[in-house]
Amino acid sequence: MKPEKVDRLATYLILAGASLVGIIVLLLLGYLLVTGLPHVSWHFLTSSSESFRSGGGIRDQLFNSLYLVVLTLLVSVPLALIAAIYLSEYAPTNRWTELLRLAIEVLSSLPSVVVGLFGYLVFVLQWGFDFSLLAGAFALTILNLPLLTRSIEDALHQVPALQRRAGLGLGMSKWRVTTKIVLPQALSGIITGAILSAGRIFGEAAALIYTAGQSAPAIDYQNWNPFSPTSFLNPMRPAETLAVHIWKVNSEGLVPDARAVSNGSVVVLIITILLFNLLARLLGNLIQRRLAK
Amino acid sequence: MKKVITSGVVILVIGLLGWGWYTAHHQPAADKVTVVGSTALQPLAEAVAERYQKTHHANIIVQGGGSGTGLSQVQAGAVNIGASDIAASQKEGINAAKLQDHIVAVSGIVPVVNPKLGVKNLSMAQLRGIFTGRITNWQEVGGPNLPITVINRASGSGTRVAFEQTVLQPGTESINAQEQDSNGTVKEIVSNTPGAISYIALAYMNNQVQALKIDGMSATAQNITTNAWPLWSYEHMYTQKHSSKATTAFIRYMQSHRVQSSIVNAAHYVSIHDMQVTKTDTGQVRRK
Amino acid sequence: MQGPQQNLLKPSKESREEWLGKLVSGLAIVLIGGLVSAILIFLTVKGIALFVQGEFSLGKFLTDTTWSMSNHDYGALPMIITSFLITVLAGIVALPMAMIVAIAIAEMLPQRVERYLKPVIELLVGIPSVVYGYVGLTLIVPALQRLFGGTGFGILAATCVLFLMILPTMTSMSIDSLRGVPQDYRRASAGLGATRWQTITRVVLPSARGGILTAMVFGMARAFGEALAVQMVIGNTTIMPKGLLDPAATLTSVLTTGIGNTVMGTTANNALWSLALILLIMSLAFNILMKLFNKRGGQR
Numbered sequence: 001m002k003p004e005k006v007d008r009l010a011t012y013l014i015l016a017g018a019s020l021v022g023i024i025v026l027l028l029l030g031y032l033l034v035t036g037l038p039h040v041s042w043h044f045l046t047s048s049s050e051s052f053r054s055g056g057g058i059r060d061q062l063f064n065s066l067y068l069v070v071l072t073l074l075v076s077v078p079l080a081l082i083a084a085i086y087l088s089e090y091a092p093t094n095r096w097t098e099l100l101r102l103a104i105e106v107l108s109s110l111p112s113v114v115v116g117l118f119g120y121l122v123f124v125l126q127w128g129f130d131f132s133l134l135a136g137a138f139a140l141t142i143l144n145l146p147l148l149t150r151s152i153e154d155a156l157h158q159v160p161a162l163q164r165r166a167g168l169g170l171g172m173s174k175w176r177v178t179t180k181i182v183l184p185q186a187l188s189g190i191i192t193g194a195i196l197s198a199g200r201i202f203g204e205a206a207a208l209i210y211t212a213g214q215s216a217p218a219i220d221y222q223n224w225n226p227f228s229p230t231s232f233l234n235p236m237r238p239a240e241t242l243a244v245h246i247w248k249v250n251s252e253g254l255v256p257d258a259r260a261v262s263n264g265s266v267v268v269l270i271i272t273i274l275l276f277n278l279l280a281r282l283l284g285n286l287i288q289r290r291l292a293k
Numbered sequence: 294m295k296k297v298i299t300s301g302v303v304i305l306v307i308g309l310l311g312w313g314w315y316t317a318h319h320q321p322a323a324d325k326v327t328v329v330g331s332t333a334l335q336p337l338a339e340a341v342a343e344r345y346q347k348t349h350h351a352n353i354i355v356q357g358g359g360s361g362t363g364l365s366q367v368q369a370g371a372v373n374i375g376a377s378d379i380a381a382s383q384k385e386g387i388n389a390a391k392l393q394d395h396i397v398a399v400s401g402i403v404p405v406v407n408p409k410l411g412v413k414n415l416s417m418a419q420l421r422g423i424f425t426g427r428i429t430n431w432q433e434v435g436g437p438n439l440p441i442t443v444i445n446r447a448s449g450s451g452t453r454v455a456f457e458q459t460v461l462q463p464g465t466e467s468i469n470a471q472e473q474d475s476n477g478t479v480k481e482i483v484s485n486t487p488g489a490i491s492y493i494a495l496a497y498m499n500n501q502v503q504a505l506k507i508d509g510m511s512a513t514a515q516n517i518t519t520n521a522w523p524l525w526s527y528e529h530m531y532t533q534k535h536s537s538k539a540t541t542a543f544i545r546y547m548q549s550h551r552v553q554s555s556i557v558n559a560a561h562y563v564s565i566h567d568m569q570v571t572k573t574d575t576g577q578v579r580r581k
Numbered sequence: 582m583q584g585p586q587q588n589l590l591k592p593s594k595e596s597r598e599e600w601l602g603k604l605v606s607g608l609a610i611v612l613i614g615g616l617v618s619a620i621l622i623f624l625t626v627k628g629i630a631l632f633v634q635g636e637f638s639l640g641k642f643l644t645d646t647t648w649s650m651s652n653h654d655y656g657a658l659p660m661i662i663t664s665f666l667i668t669v670l671a672g673i674v675a676l677p678m679a680m681i682v683a684i685a686i687a688e689m690l691p692q693r694v695e696r697y698l699k700p701v702i703e704l705l706v707g708i709p710s711v712v713y714g715y716v717g718l719t720l721i722v723p724a725l726q727r728l729f730g731g732t733g734f735g736i737l738a739a740t741c742v743l744f745l746m747i748l749p750t751m752t753s754m755s756i757d758s759l760r761g762v763p764q765d766y767r768r769a770s771a772g773l774g775a776t777r778w779q780t781i782t783r784v785v786l787p788s789a790r791g792g793i794l795t796a797m798v799f800g801m802a803r804a805f806g807e808a809l810a811v812q813m814v815i816g817n818t819t820i821m822p823k824g825l826l827d828p829a830a831t832l833t834s835v836l837t838t839g840i841g842n843t844v845m846g847t848t849a850n851n852a853l854w855s856l857a858l859i860l861l862i863m864s865l866a867f868n869i870l871m872k873l874f875n876k877r878g879g880q881r
Contacts, residue, residue: 003776003778003779006778006779007776011777014684017685018681018682018684018686021681028716029704032712051337051339051343052340052496052560079609079613082609086607086609086610100610102868103617103618105868105871106617106864106868107617109803109806109867109868110620111808111833111860113806113857114806114861114864117854118620118624121623121627122623130327130354173598173599174599175602176595176598196703203708204709205710206808206837210358213356213357214356215335215355217353217354218346226313227310227314227316229325230352238354243709243711246711248357249477250478250711251475251476251477251478252332252335252357252476253477254337254497255336256499258477269709270707273704274704277700277703357841361840361844362845365846369845385844385847385849386843386844386846386847386850387844442732447838448839449650449651449839449849450842469820470818471732471817471828472817472818473817481719485723485733486726486733
């Protein structure tokens, strides 16, 4: 057969295969949306969940999820940022750096159950955090750190080496070059990476069951004092997130409409992750444009 | 200028946080009670806690984690109450003598099959045969020609221990079958699998699955109170021997006639005050 | 003012900044290193307690085939084998699929399409595994029941669910590694008169091999550690798997089912922590494998 013919045939086959996979995936998403969307309403989003009556909502779970993501990013972004700066700007290429990279990557492939159990032993029991948002945020940081570090490192690598040399040539210290030249350039990449990682941890359940806990006690949205036990801002209160709620409702839900609640929660979760993605893109573009000016 | 604004904001935030910390620590602290344990009991405990906090100045935190977790935590003194659907003395590694048992509800257990199967009644001997692996086809018990898929509950779970105490003869063991941890998943599996049989807590019963009668007796609250329906277990809340005032108050509230006849019944558990019989940890039943 | 000599002897502002930079990044590194070692040490200590306290022998743990917590039999071999089996199967099925989609997106379709597809893939990566589990329970298991009879629960169902779950991750990583191949290679190949397919198979794929294998191992590592989704569809029977349609149990499914029902410090609980240790060691092994592929692929 002529190479041109093979080429055309292969192109058709690959495109057909890809569309098939695409269709399967779309069907899957469609199935989730069709089964869940009818249950999503304003009432569903703004009322608290019920223990054994139907008609409960997911207000607290949704807020907990978002708040937990914010807390996790507060802990993990600075850590990942500094680690990435070290790895991309400072680290000598030797065995120790390799070992460090390996160590960070080990975190990324840790089963989330194992992370959850570790968090339970150390943060919840040893450090006395109890089941709390903070313990959950720490556990999620362990999961989030490797991917975030990697994406920030990539963003730093995108900055041309020429710019660094120019800075160094002017007699600036490496630290100054990094913070004043490289970081602003890489900012859009860093923010995009952070938000995308937020989307990933938003759906995590196994690591949270034993750290952030599986109950959403009544919280007071008018109480802005983060030290008050009933305040919605208190990081030391136990908090069930949306993903955990899906798991719990399905496994031990007493409510008669468990199925509907779970399907609705799945849709809300997917839409939120989609919003994270759009937000990441939007912010990234915005910053890029401002820098270009 | 920029620096002034930034430092101003930082000072403001720190000031607000400090003020928040101060006020939070100088209010009369709400009595905090932490309940950890049985996931099956969690919805009930949550509902009672919610009602309790409306009238009492207390902060009740209810967590799942499993009966084993609840018992080991209360034994270690890490939490006030360990919720468990299995008696502490039946649990390895727990010194039951050091804990105070509070029975807060009675939970019925009901064998369930797929609704399309058509089998609605089994004798106790047949049920035993199925779970010991002696009976393997529904034909043998008057059903269609379909192999039986036994879905057992997680070993060590309260529901399984109670079920085996009543159904199996001492010394015999269940067949090594599929094991599922939670009532919800069991229900899901049974409703999706034509030949499946399992058992769930009565509170979780709905029309997804078909409840079986045993020897013509059906699983109702009425039948449980007299032990005419023998498959039931206590829901326990364990505390240390000397528990805090708030803990005792909450448990007493949970055991009160008002809560038992309203919330506990509404959640399809059986009130402890309606029971005409008692059961020991090892399963012996006596009239009250 | 002091003399210039004085200024020369003092460390300059720049070198002090340099010192600060090193200190800050050094601290972060120590923290991360400490975290990783803490996890390793903690889990190792917990995981070997069963053997150290002489409650069960390591050899029996790894080779015995009966797991019964009520009888104090802790033979983990069936779970180890099942875990491997479903991971490898899911990886083998997912790799070609991911490759096809990645090649289509990165090499064949216009860039615009990727801009719309990338968010969709990210979306799929973010869907919680619980959801995949329920898709498995409500769609895949009944389908398998109808096709092959039996209960539908088992190794095949778990493989399907894991395949669905890791496909987006693997596709996304494969696209990245194909994108990582310099455009010059393609131009050079086209300049020599090669067709697009020839360029893809003889130039692009070989140079992206390291990245693609990394994607596969990464996906498999995720599959190996998945707990909730697998637990829902595999059937949780702790016996040696005999066929693809038989129910079985994985390390993670036994771990999540059992940990809440056992009491901290008992033999049964320790045995579960030993399972967690195996998971940890395996994820280390997957990592080292990835490193090897990366080195041989000549990337980064």
